[in-house]
Amino acid sequence: MVIESLFYFSLAVLQALEDGLKKADADPSVKAVMICGENGKFSAGADIRGFSAPQSHPGIGLAPIVSLIESSEKPVVAAIEGVALGGGLEVALGCHYRVAHVKARMGLPEVTIGLLPGAEGTQRLPRLIGVPAALDMITTGKHIPATEALKLGLVDEIAEENTIEAAIRLANKVIGQPLAPRRLSLKPVPTLPNMEAFLREALVKVKKQARGCLAPELCVQAVRAASERPFAEGLRRERELFRLLLSSGQARALQYAFFAERAVRRWATPAGASWSSANAQPVRSAAVIGLGTMGRGIVTSLVKANIPVVALEQDLENLKKGRKAVMLLLEREAMKMEGGAQRLDFHNPARLQFTVDFDLLRDVDLVIEAVFENMALKKEIFHKLSKICKPGALLCTNTSALNINEIASATSRPQQVIGTHFFSPAHVMRLLEIIYGSHTSPSAIATAMQLAKALNKIGVVVGNCFGFVGNRMMFPYVQQAVFLLEEGSRPEAVDEVLEDFGFKIGPFRMSDLAGLDVGWRSRQGQGLTGPSLPAGTPARQRHGQRYSPLPDLLCEHGRFGQKTGHGWYLYEKAGGRTATPDPWLHNFLARYRDTHGIKARAIDQEEILERCLFALINEGFAILAEGIASGPEHLDVIYINGYGWPRHRGGPMFYASTVGLPRVLAKLEQYSEVHPDVPGLRPNAFLRKLVAVGSPPLQEWMSYVSWQSPKL
Numbered sequence: 001m002v003i004e005s006l007f008y009f010s011l012a013v014l015q016a017l018e019d020g021l022k023k024a025d026a027d028p029s030v031k032a033v034m035i036c037g038e039n040g041k042f043s044a045g046a047d048i049r050g051f052s053a054p055q056s057h058p059g060i061g062l063a064p065i066v067s068l069i070e071s072s073e074k075p076v077v078a079a080i081e082g083v084a085l086g087g088g089l090e091v092a093l094g095c096h097y098r099v100a101h102v103k104a105r106m107g108l109p110e111v112t113i114g115l116l117p118g119a120e121g122t123q124r125l126p127r128l129i130g131v132p133a134a135l136d137m138i139t140t141g142k143h144i145p146a147t148e149a150l151k152l153g154l155v156d157e158i159a160e161e162n163t164i165e166a167a168i169r170l171a172n173k174v175i176g177q178p179l180a181p182r183r184l185s186l187k188p189v190p191t192l193p194n195m196e197a198f199l200r201e202a203l204v205k206v207k208k209q210a211r212g213c214l215a216p217e218l219c220v221q222a223v224r225a226a227s228e229r230p231f232a233e234g235l236r237r238e239r240e241l242f243r244l245l246l247s248s249g250q251a252r253a254l255q256y257a258f259f260a261e262r263a264v265r266r267w268a269t270p271a272g273a274s275w276s277s278a279n280a281q282p283v284r285s286a287a288v289i290g291l292g293t294m295g296r297g298i299v300t301s302l303v304k305a306n307i308p309v310v311a312l313e314q315d316l317e318n319l320k321k322g323r324k325a326v327m328l329l330l331e332r333e334a335m336k337m338e339g340g341a342q343r344l345d346f347h348n349p350a351r352l353q354f355t356v357d358f359d360l361l362r363d364v365d366l367v368i369e370a371v372f373e374n375m376a377l378k379k380e381i382f383h384k385l386s387k388i389c390k391p392g393a394l395l396c397t398n399t400s401a402l403n404i405n406e407i408a409s410a411t412s413r414p415q416q417v418i419g420t421h422f423f424s425p426a427h428v429m430r431l432l433e434i435i436y437g438s439h440t441s442p443s444a445i446a447t448a449m450q451l452a453k454a455l456n457k458i459g460v461v462v463g464n465c466f467g468f469v470g471n472r473m474m475f476p477y478v479q480q481a482v483f484l485l486e487e488g489s490r491p492e493a494v495d496e497v498l499e500d501f502g503f504k505i506g507p508f509r510m511s512d513l514a515g516l517d518v519g520w521r522s523r524q525g526q527g528l529t530g531p532s533l534p535a536g537t538p539a540r541q542r543h544g545q546r547y548s549p550l551p552d553l554l555c556e557h558g559r560f561g562q563k564t565g566h567g568w569y570l571y572e573k574a575g576g577r578t579a580t581p582d583p584w585l586h587n588f589l590a591r592y593r594d595t596h597g598i599k600a601r602a603i604d605q606e607e608i609l610e611r612c613l614f615a616l617i618n619e620g621f622a623i624l625a626e627g628i629a630s631g632p633e634h635l636d637v638i639y640i641n642g643y644g645w646p647r648h649r650g651g652p653m654f655y656a657s658t659v660g661l662p663r664v665l666a667k668l669e670q671y672s673e674v675h676p677d678v679p680g681l682r683p684n685a686f687l688r689k690l691v692a693v694g695s696p697p698l699q700e701w702m703s704y705v706s707w708q709s710p711k712l
């Protein structure tokens with residue numbers, strides 16, 4: 001008998017499974033059962049959308065079905081094609097045998113949505129493949145290919161071609177064989193000589209990796225229960241831990257992040273262009289200009305995506321340096337992949353070519369300029385490109401803040417110019433901010449989004465303004481951090497609060513890592529510091545607003561961060577990575593306060609957190625109101641994937657919605673009253689409006705934006 005299921009579990013699917021199994025058990029003519037999916041896909045598990053209403057969720061009813069499958073008196077074989085994920089794999093674990101197609105993938109990704117495998121998966125998987133392998137799958141949520149599943153013993157057979165036929169063959173073969181040895185609930189968990197130490201270390205590891213995130217920790221506890229308790233007791237523990245996670249708030253945030261990352265694919269601009277009508281151009285070849293840190297990563301990313309690349313530098317010396325660095329990155333990437341060097345084929349000049357000759361860019365479909373942030377230089381390059389490149393080529397600029405319209409003005413084809421803001425290291429970081437200018441065509445946006453997908457990145461389309469979305473929101477956050485130092489705090493205190501909140505790295509460690517000179521050069525360019533600053537400008541004021549010269553002063557002392565061995569922290573050597581609090585800096589801060597007549601005060605953790613985060617969020621509301629991004633999900637995806645925002649807090653705008661908009665507003669009002677010369681703390685009008693209309697749910701915010709005059 002064959003029971004077909006659907007891709008996501010619904011109550012109807014569960015009912016069909018239950019009915020089918022009962023019918024098969026009762027029918028003496030049925031000798032074996034095979035469960036498969038429809039259209040070549042086994043199952044992606046429960047419909048995640050339903051987890052916010054647990055009472056009606058089909059996932060809750062899944063565990064009894066898995067038990068029912070296992071207790072069947074007739075052999076049940078799972079035929080796994082496509083994916084078997086979450087509850088889908090748990091169903092397969094209830095079966096007595098598993099056959100997988102060679103291209104199938106399996107996994108228990110519940111941890112990534114803030115849960116644990118709650119349909120008995122934490123108890124059955126360790127019994128089948130042992131604690132170490134089960135823990136790895138359950139705490140990371142990774143998908144494993146069929147070949148690996150076979151090695152682990154997760155599946156019994158691999159089918160090269162027809163999985164259903166292979167499963168039916170196996171089912172026929174095992175008719176009449178005893179089923180007890182195939183029932184995982186009856187098997188003991190394989191022991192380890194050092195189980196206790198192993199589980200303890202696993203807990204330490206997951207706590208370190210996902211600071212403050214509950215799910216990985218509770219996954220370890222559930223697997224511990226499997227190793228220490230009888231099956232039925234282990235199940236009770238699994239259910240208890242599952243319910244804890246379901247009500248923790250983190251699951252909601254992580255599920256929001258899952259859907260937000262998919263929602264940003266449906267981009268739109270205030271002018272009416274959108275994903276639904278724009279057509280992407282094919283990208284069969286690309287060029288990268290500039291082989292500095294960013295250019296190297298971008299070339300590596302393109303090669304990994306199997307796109308032939310021409311890598312261009314301004315002279316032979318820089319070309320040699322760049323080539324060496326790119327090759328090193330590619331060798332490392334190849335080592336991580338099966339058949340890597342061969343698959344990437346980067347020694348083949350038809351796939352990767354290094355040159356100083358602009359003429360070789362004539363035929364490429366896309367160019368990514370990645371020279372340093374200098375408007376004059378970028379314009380010179382774009383002028384050249386518009387003369388050399390073929391008519392349809394997409395011209396991208398990798399910039400973190402510069403005006404796309406101004407760069408496009410240097411070309412005769414501004415409709416094909418677009419910003420692609422990669423994050424460092426560009427071959428690792430998943431975010432790609434895609435910035436359209438006033439003339440960028442919908443097709444250019446669609447092509448850049450298509451490129452993001454090809455590079456396995458998350459593209460987020462945003463409008464053109466200084467710093468775009470990510471850096472624009474970052475400015476007020478970092479500004480507050482520095483003001484807090486002026487007022488009496490220390491870098492390590494501020495970093496600790498934000499790292500405890502869940503950021504991978506606090507603002508001062510981040511600044512030391514990126515290099516303080518980067519911002520210094522930018523401020524010099526803006527005339528905020530340096531020789532172009534008019535004589536008589538007050539030290540702590542610019543354009544009538546509060547300004548802190550602290551970062552500039554550190555640069556004047558040669559303190560650029562890790563690269564010079566000191567910045568906001570002290571490092572063991574230039575290029576060192578171990579930050580220690582620096583007594584020199586503490587004295588420097590004390591002298592600075594004396595010079596400016598600032599009385600240091602004790603600043604508590606709440607103030608540090610609120611001033612930094614609420615200033616960032618406040619800027620987010622301004623961005624939404626101006627139409628720079630088409631929804632709060634866009635801002636959240638940018639922050640989670642580009643700025644180390646803790647995923648289990650769902651992104652800054654989601655976080656604001658959980659704190660409550662009235663509270664965010666009240667706090668900003670309170671801080672703004674104390675610091676009237678800091679515009680970043682003045683509550684944005686859009687935030688006020690949302691509070692005035694009763695703080696609607698985040699999904700409804702954009703319906704309160706008036707689009708009459710988007711600043712684009």
Ligand SMILES: CCCCCCC/C=C/C(=O)SCCNC(=O)CCNC(=O)[C@H](O)C(C)(C)COP(=O)(O)OP(=O)(O)OC[C@H]1O[C@@H](n2cnc3c(N)ncnc32)[C@H](O)[C@@H]1OP(=O)(O)O
Pocket residue numbers: 008044045046047048049059060061062063083085086087088109110113117118119239242259262263
């Ligand atoms: C006492 C307690 C008992 C508790 C029992 C609990 C039982 C079971 C729990 C679970 O099963 S939890 C769910 C586990 N499964 C997942 O987490 C799978 C998540 N999905 C994916 O990894 C991928 O989507 C995919 C299935 C590998 C497909 O990837 P692909 O890149 O091909 O497509 P996507 O763009 O990611 O998705 C397409 C489309 O489908 C939506 N979607 C995907 N998975 C789900 C899901 N599980 N529930 C609802 N919707 C899902 C996704 O949002 C996309 O939608 P659109 O953006 O196109 O609208």
